[in-house]
Every structure is written in C-alpha cells, then in structure tokens.
Amino acid sequence: MDGKIITVALVGNPNCGKTTVLNQLAHAHEAVGNYPRVTVAPREYKISHGDWTIRLVDLPGIYSLSSKSPEERAGRDFILFKRPDVIVNILDAGNLDRSLFLTTQLIEMELPRVHVLNMADEARRKGIVIDRAALVSMLGGPVVETVATSGEGLATVLDLAIQQAGAAHQHHVSVGYDIHLEQAIERVGTIVKDLHPAELTPRQCRWLAIKLLEGDEEILTREGEHSELIEQVNEERRQFSRHHGEKCEHAMAAGRYGFIRGLLMEARTIPDSVDAGGVAIDDVLLHRLAGLPILLGLMWLMFEATFQLGGVPADWIKSGVDLVSGALRSLLPESMVRDLVLDGVLAGIGGTIVFLPNVVILFFFLALFSETGYLARAAFLLDRVMHLFGLHGKALIPLIMGYGCNVPAIMATRTIESERSRVITAMVTPFMCCSARLPLLMLFAGAFFGAQAGTMVFIMYMLSIVTALGSAVLLSKTILRAKSEPFVMELPPYRLPTLHAVLFHMWENATGFLQKVGSVILVGSIVIWFLQAFPRDVDYSRDYDAARVEAGQIQDEAERADAIGKLALAENGEKLEKSYLGRVGIAVSPLFRPLGFGWKDTVAIMTGVVAKEAVVASYAVLYAEGKESEGLQRAIAASMPPLQAFAFMVFVLLYLPCLSTMGALRREAGGWAWAGLSVVYSLGLAWGLAFIIVAAGGVLP
Amino acid sequence: MGYSEDSGTGNERGMTLADLRPGQKGQVLRLPDEAIGNSLAALGLVRGAVVALGRKAPLGDPRIYSLLGYQLSLREAEARLVGIEIC
Ligand SMILES: Nc1nc2c(ncn2[C@@H]2O[C@H](COP(=O)(O)OP(=O)(O)OP(=O)(O)O)[C@@H](O)[C@H]2O)c(=O)[nH]1
Ligand SMILES: [Mg+2]
Numbered sequence: 001m002d003g004k005i006i007t008v009a010l011v012g013n014p015n016c017g018k019t020t021v022l023n024q025l026a027h028a029h030e031a032v033g034n035y036p037r038v039t040v041a042p043r044e045y046k047i048s049h050g051d052w053t054i055r056l057v058d059l060p061g062i063y064s065l066s067s068k069s070p071e072e073r074a075g076r077d078f079i080l081f082k083r084p085d086v087i088v089n090i091l092d093a094g095n096l097d098r099s100l101f102l103t104t105q106l107i108e109m110e111l112p113r114v115h116v117l118n119m120a121d122e123a124r125r126k127g128i129v130i131d132r133a134a135l136v137s138m139l140g141g142p143v144v145e146t147v148a149t150s151g152e153g154l155a156t157v158l159d160l161a162i163q164q165a166g167a168a169h170q171h172h173v174s175v176g177y178d179i180h181l182e183q184a185i186e187r188v189g190t191i192v193k194d195l196h197p198a199e200l201t202p203r204q205c206r207w208l209a210i211k212l213l214e215g216d217e218e219i220l221t222r223e224g225e226h227s228e229l230i231e232q233v234n235e236e237r238r239q240f241s242r243h244h245g246e247k248c249e250h251a252m253a254a255g256r257y258g259f260i261r262g263l264l265m266e267a268r269t270i271p272d273s274v275d276a277g278g279v280a281i282d283d284v285l286l287h288r289l290a291g292l293p294i295l296l297g298l299m300w301l302m303f304e305a306t307f308q309l310g311g312v313p314a315d316w317i318k319s320g321v322d323l324v325s326g327a328l329r330s331l332l333p334e335s336m337v338r339d340l341v342l343d344g345v346l347a348g349i350g351g352t353i354v355f356l357p358n359v360v361i362l363f364f365f366l367a368l369f370s371e372t373g374y375l376a377r378a379a380f381l382l383d384r385v386m387h388l389f390g391l392h393g394k395a396l397i398p399l400i401m402g403y404g405c406n407v408p409a410i411m412a413t414r415t416i417e418s419e420r421s422r423v424i425t426a427m428v429t430p431f432m433c434c435s436a437r438l439p440l441l442m443l444f445a446g447a448f449f450g451a452q453a454g455t456m457v458f459i460m461y462m463l464s465i466v467t468a469l470g471s472a473v474l475l476s477k478t479i480l481r482a483k484s485e486p487f488v489m490e491l492p493p494y495r496l497p498t499l500h501a502v503l504f505h506m507w508e509n510a511t512g513f514l515q516k517v518g519s520v521i522l523v524g525s526i527v528i529w530f531l532q533a534f535p536r537d538v539d540y541s542r543d544y545d546a547a548r549v550e551a552g553q554i555q556d557e558a559e560r561a562d563a564i565g566k567l568a569l570a571e572n573g574e575k576l577e578k579s580y581l582g583r584v585g586i587a588v589s590p591l592f593r594p595l596g597f598g599w600k601d602t603v604a605i606m607t608g609v610v611a612k613e614a615v616v617a618s619y620a621v622l623y624a625e626g627k628e629s630e631g632l633q634r635a636i637a638a639s640m641p642p643l644q645a646f647a648f649m650v651f652v653l654l655y656l657p658c659l660s661t662m663g664a665l666r667r668e669a670g671g672w673a674w675a676g677l678s679v680v681y682s683l684g685l686a687w688g689l690a691f692i693i694v695a696a697g698g699v700l701p
Numbered sequence: 702m703g704y705s706e707d708s709g710t711g712n713e714r715g716m717t718l719a720d721l722r723p724g725q726k727g728q729v730l731r732l733p734d735e736a737i738g739n740s741l742a743a744l745g746l747v748r749g750a751v752v753a754l755g756r757k758a759p760l761g762d763p764r765i766y767s768l769l770g771y772q773l774s775l776r777e778a779e780a781r782l783v784g785i786e787i788c
Contacts (some may be wrong), residue, residue, distance in 0.1 A: 063744060064739075064742070095770055098769050098771060246730070249739055250732050253747045254742070254748050282765075288757075288759050291758075370777065380765070382758060393763065486776065488773070488775055489773070490744070490773055491771075491773070
C-alpha cells in the first residue's frame with residue numbers, strides 16, 4: 001500500500017452492474033447497458049474518501065479467470081498482474097449460482113475482497129432471501145446488498161474496501177474438491193513449494209497448483225523453466241482424464257459449482273419456481289413467426305420517429321436561428337465582420353444544429369433498446385442471418401451502435417472472441433450510417449425528394465447495412481477467411497429502463513453533438529468562410545464595373561434590373577471560383593466530374609473527412625445568402641439534378657470513415673494498414689456505386 | 702449439417718444438448734475437450750448440471766437454454782458438443 005492511496009477493482013460477471021456502481025461511487029458517466037460486455041477496457045477514477053485516495057477501476061466483465069477474449073483478458077490480467085489492493089466483487093443477487101463461480105477463483109487467490117450483492121431489488125422481487133451472516137463466513141469477506149441503480153447500500157462499500165485493505169488478518173476459506181483432485185493438488189503443490197521455498201505461502205502454493213492443473217497457459221509458461229514441475233503437471237492431467245473420463249479443469253469447474261451449491265443451500269432461500277426472466281415477453285418478441293417482423297418493425301419505428309418527431313423541434317430551432325441572424329443583420333454595420341458572423345459562423349452552426357432533435361431521438365431509441373435487454377435479443381434473432389454474411393451474431397450490437405456513432409461501435413467489437421471475426425466487424429462498421437451523416441441525408445432528401453424524403457433516408461439506412469453485410473462477405477471470403485466461432489451469450493433479463501439512464505444517454509449525446517458544433521463545426525465554418533472570401537481582389541475575366549455601367553443604360557426598367565442581377569450573380573460566382581477554396585475545389589473536382597459533382601460538392605466532401613457533420617456546414621457557408629434557412633435547401637436543389645443528388649447521398653453515406661473512426665479502426669483492428677485499407681476500399685466503393693447510379697440513370701429514360 | 706437432426710429421444714447413447722426439444726431437460730455428462738469446453742464449464746455447464754431447452758430462434762438457430770436460473774444462448778454447433786442424458 002502506498003500511503004493512503006489504494007487501488008480498488010470492480011470485478012464481476014458481465015452485466016452485473018459494475019459500471020453502474022462505478023458511476024454512482026465516482027460520479028462518472030461511463031456507458032451502461034442491459035447486455036453482457038458493455039465495458040470493454042479498464043477505466044480508472046480517482047476518488048477521495050475521508051482521508052483516503054481510492055483509485056477505483058471498472059473492469060470488463062468476466063465469467064472466470066481463465067478467459068480468452070481480449071476484453072476478458074484485460075480484466076483477468078489486471079487482477080492477476082496488477083494486483084489491486086482490494087477487489088470489490090460485484091455479484092448478481094438474483095443469480096448467485098453463476099456469479100459465485102468467479103468468486104471461488106478470487107477466494108483461492110486470497111485477494112482482500114468485499115462482496116457486493118447487487119440487483120437486490122430483483123432478487124427480492126423473485127422472493128429470494130439471503131442470509132448475509134452465513135455468506136460472510138463462507139466467503140471470507142464482508143457482504144453488502146445493493147441496488148446500484150438507486151444507490152441503495154453503496155455508502156458502505158468504500159468504507160469496507162478501505163477496512164479490507166488495511167486488515168492485517170485474512171479470514172481464510174477453501175474451496176474443496178473431490179478427493180482425487182485434492183490429492184493431485186497436494187502432490188503438485190509440494191513440488192511448487194520446493195521450487196519457491198521462501199517466497200510463497202502454503203495457500204499461494206495451492207493456488208498455483210490448481211492453476212497448473214487447470215492447464216492455465218500463462219501460468220504454465222511462467223513456470224516453464226521448471227521442467228520437472230511441468231512434467232508432473234502434465235502427467236497428473238493425463239492420469240486424471242484417463243481415470244475419470246473428464247478433463248482436470250472441467251472437474252475443477254464442477255467442484256467449484258458443487259461448493260457453490262452447498263454454500264447457497266445454507267445461505268439462501270429461494271422459491272421453488274423462479275422465472276428465468278421475461279419468458280412471457282420472449283414468447284412474443286422471440287416468436288417463431290412474429291419475432292423477425294417485430295424486429296424490423298421496431299427498426300422502422302425508430303427511423304420514422306427520428307424523422308417525423310424530430311421535424312417539429314427542428315422547425316423551432318430553424319426559426320430561432322433565422323431570428324438571430326435577422327437581428328444581427330440589422331444591428332451590425334455592413335462589413336467583413338458581419339459577413340463572417342452571418343455567412344460563416346451562423347450559417348455553418350445554424351445549418352448543423354437544426355438536426356439536433358433528430359440525433360437526440362435516435363439516441364433515445366438506441367438507449368431504450370439496449371437498456372431493456374432487447375438489443376441482446378436482436379443479436380439472438382439475427383445470429384443465423386449474420387452467420388450467412390460471415391459475421392457473428394454479436395456483431396449486430398456494434399453494427400446497431402454504429403447508427404449512433406462509429407467510434408464506440410468499433411470499440412464494442414472487442415466482445416467478439418475470434419480475432420478475424422472481430423476485424424471483419426470493425427472494418428465494416430464505418431459503413432453504418434452514423435448520426436453525423438443524418439444532417440446531410442436529411443438536407444438532400446428534403447431538397448430533392450419532397451414528400452418521399454423519409455423513404456429516401458430509410459433507403460439510405462438500409463443501403464448502409466447492406467453495404468456493411470456485403471463487405472463482410474467479401475472480407476470473409478478473401479483476406480480474412482474466418483472460421484465460424486461459437487455463439488455463447490448470456491441473455492439478460494428484461495429490465496425496465498430507468499428514466500434517468502435513458503435521459504442521461506440522450507443528454508450525453510446531445511452535449512456531444514453540441515460540443516462538436518461548438519468546436520469542429522465552428523472552426524470549420526470560419527476556415528471555409530475565409531477560404532471562400534479570399535483573396536479579396538480577384539482577376540476577373542471581364543470588367544464587371546464597365547459592364548454594369550453599360551447595363552445601366554438599358555431603357556426598360558425590368559430588363560435593366562435583370563441584367564444587373566445577372567451580372568452580380570456572375571461576378572459572385574467568378575469570385576468564389578477564384579477564391580482559395582474554389583481553386584482547391586476545382587483542382588480536385590476532376591475526380592468527381594464523372595459523377596456529376598461540382599467543385600462545391602467536392603469541397604463539402606473533403607471537409608467531411610474531419611467530421612461528417614461538417615458537410616452540411618460547408619454547404620451552408622458556401623451557399624450562404626443570409627436568407628432564411630430554407631434558402632439552403634433551395635440553393636442546393638438548384639445545383640444538380642435529382643439523379644446526381646441521389647448519387648451524392650450514396651457517396652457521402654459510404655465514403656471514408658471520419659478521422660476519429662480511422663483512429664478507432666487502427667486501435668481495434670490493429671494497425672494503420674487496416675485503416676488504410678478501409679480508406680481505399682470505402683472510397684472506391686462509394687465512387688463506384690455513385691458512378692453506377694449516374695450511368696444507369698443516364699441510360700434509363 | 703442436418704444429418705444428425707433426428708437422433709430422437711429413444712437414442713440414449715450420444716445424446717447432446719442439441720437433441721433436446723423445447724421444454725425438455727437434460728443432465729450434462731460430457732464436455733468437449735476444445736477450448737470452448739472451458740468457457741461452457743465456467744458458465745455452469747459442468748457434469749451433473751441440469752439444463753432445459755427454452756426455445757429456438759425463428760431461423761432454427763441459435764437456441765436458448767436455461768440453467769442455474771438464467772438463460773444462455775448457444776448455437777446448435779456448440780450444443781452438439783455437450784453430451785447429456787434426458788431427465
Ligand atoms: N434492477 C436493477 N438493475 C440494475 C442494477 N444495477 C445495474 N442495473 C442494470 O443492469 C444493467 C447492466 O449494468 P452495467 O453497469 O452496464 O453492468 P456491467 O457489470 O458494467 O456490465 P459489463 O460492462 O457489460 O460487464 C444496466 O441496464 C443497469 O441499469 C440494480 O441494482 N438493479
Ligand atoms: Mg460495464
């Protein structure tokens with residue numbers, strides 16, 4: 001222990017409420033959800049408690065300490081090698097039978113522990129009564145009952161943790177195995193003791209012997225230098241499975257479960273029949289015939305609500321923005337500053353921020369799906385379909401999360417055990433139409449497709465998942481031939497989402513969106529405004545002033561106004577084309593000419609690489625006419641035919657992951673090569689599809 | 702695939718979790734030697750554990766089993782690796 005600083009790790013099965021506990025204790029805002037493996041990497045918070053400083057670490061959920069998947073590894077390695085001062089072992093009070101399996105391993109490691117029986121509300125509802133005093137003595141550490149969602153019982157957890165860290169005396173308990181296993185443990189333990197005479201206590205020797213007999217690869221490698229020990233262990237394991245028809249580690253697991261059964265028999269009363277959780281609801285939602293249509297219907301409902309309901313507050317925001325820009329226009333004197341504020345900052349921000357309601361509603365639904373436990377069921381329902389595409393059922397969760405934001409979605413692929421399957425999922429996740437692409441799609445759909453706008457956007461969403469699945473097939477058939485991996489997933493019980501959790505999730509994402517608007521979009525809009533406003537003195541191809549004088553001579557009043565108006569437009573247009581921005585856009589635009597995109601579209605596409613929301617902001621600045629917000633839609637509608645617009649939507653939907661997503665891809669898939677491949681592939685695909693659309697549309701009448 | 706679909710309940714030898722019908726219970730006899738065996742054991746599928754098949758997904762796979770008061774979803778491919786006897 002370093003003075004008054006201790007490390008406390010939250011350890012437990014997936015989905016037992018560890019992160020909820022962390023959020024309560026550390027006033028943190030980490031993601032929770034009612035499905036296994038929300039947390040995929042350790043998270044540390046420093047909190048002060050009395051005169052102690054506690055480093056509280058939330059670990060990914062694990063079922064046992066001999067786990068294989070990367071995020072389970074992270075949890076296990078933290079416990080085994082970082083040796084936290086105290087373990088706060090979170091257990092699902094309603095499902096102690098399985099939760100305690102991990103505890104039996106912690107008992108053997110002799111780490112100071114506090115046992116937290118979380119979800120006590122659910123256990124009570126099931127009619128389960130727990131004799132805490134009995135558990136305390138049988139588990140060898142304090143036991144607290146809590147309801148993490150309400151905070152009930154959490155007050156004492158930190159006190160107990162500190163007390164355990166300082167406790168000089170450990171209360172020892174042992175998990176007993178069947179006689180043959182005990183003898184083997186004894187024999188191996190003796191060799192271990194001889195090899196490490198001074199440094200290991202008898203209990204540590206026992207632990208090491210058990211791990212070795214379980215065939216724990218890391219421990220075996222660590223002891224690899226002691227060849228006689230390894231030989232003895234291998235011989236014991238061989239002998240055991242020959243005589244018992246069962247592998248040593250399986251018999252050990254059975255022994256642990258036997259210990260748990262005995263313990264619970266004494267310390268728990270449970271009604272005869274306990275509902276495993278929502279069987280009646282599952283009868284409907286997982287129905288043989290209705291299950292899949294219901295899933296599709298719910299998805300449709302989510303998108304429909306996102307657009308229809310989102311439209312109402314969007315109109316209010318629009319009017320608000322118009323009001324502000326109108327007021328500023330009349331207040332500020334005509335100057336470059338006024339142009340910058342109105343046509344740069346306000347146009348860019350206003351153009352993006354109107355989509356806030358849509359984004360918030362989308363996240364409301366995503367929170368609802370994940371908090372109720374339906375998301376895990378969707379993975380179950382679609383596993384077979386996903387399998388056809390070379391993906392794992394669990395891949396559905398990252399893919400659906402991708403509709404929110406690709407970055408956490410790519411992180412979530414860590415829950416997939418096999419490396420290849422995981423890389424495939426990470427690689428195709430960027431095709432999922434994240435909420436940042438929504439503004440552009442809505443802008444274009446609104447501008448070009450009027451009444452069919454909603455349908456168009458729905459088509460785009462479908463296209464995004466079809467592309468993701470198609471690409472998965474391609475990857476799994478070519479560079480990433482994955483052999484299919486097991487689908488082993490605990491189905492969480494249905495839970496009523498707390499209003500707090502859902503609102504909070506919406507709030508987090510709304511503020512995230514606003515932060516982006518206040519940073520990337522703000523800076524982007526200003527930069528774009530400057531690039532399109534400079535250089536101030538361009539070399540015009542003709543003398544507009546002279547032409548204006550000439551036009552002033554026209555007799556007919558209407559004709560004269562028309563001519564002058566046309567001149568102003570032409571001058572503005574030429575000025576924009578010769579601005580820095582115009583020059584860059586024109587230099588790159590040959591790439592997009594076959595698709596029928598102009599240089600302004602090119603510029604918008606380029607800015608989207610930083611953040612997808614920026615595409616709309618760029619348009620807003622480029623077309624800024626300081627008019628009401630509808631002006632942008634009209635200006636865009638006039639800039640290209642609907643066919644090109646459709647191709648453009650497809651292009652923006654699929655091209656390039658944004659910078660943060662590329663970063664996430666590099667981390668999760670392991671290397672820039674993957675991020676690079678993703679760039680090349682998605683650009684090529686987006687371009688190719690857009691080209692096909694334009695070409696096919698040109699052939700068709 | 703498919704050839705082992707109908708081993709039926711009469712065939713006591715070589716029964717696996719995959720042979721359970723919805724609502725039927727079995728007791729685990731054997732776990733596979735592969736790595737998956739360890740994960741299944743950690744989840745409570747140890748020798749002697751009583752497991753019931755809850756339901757199958759609409760497309761036939763995966764399935765939901767219930768054991769130890771919770772629900773676990775497995776594919777047929779994995780379920781077939783766990784030897785049981787009907788009880
Ligand atoms: N009823 C009830 N629900 C709870 C309680 N604690 C947590 N939950 C819910 O249980 C679900 C899982 O909680 P998390 O905190 O994400 O669980 P976790 O242990 O961090 O899970 P992973 O990160 O996936 O390992 C969430 O939906 C929580 O709202 C509780 O005491 N009672
Ligand atoms: Mg968590």
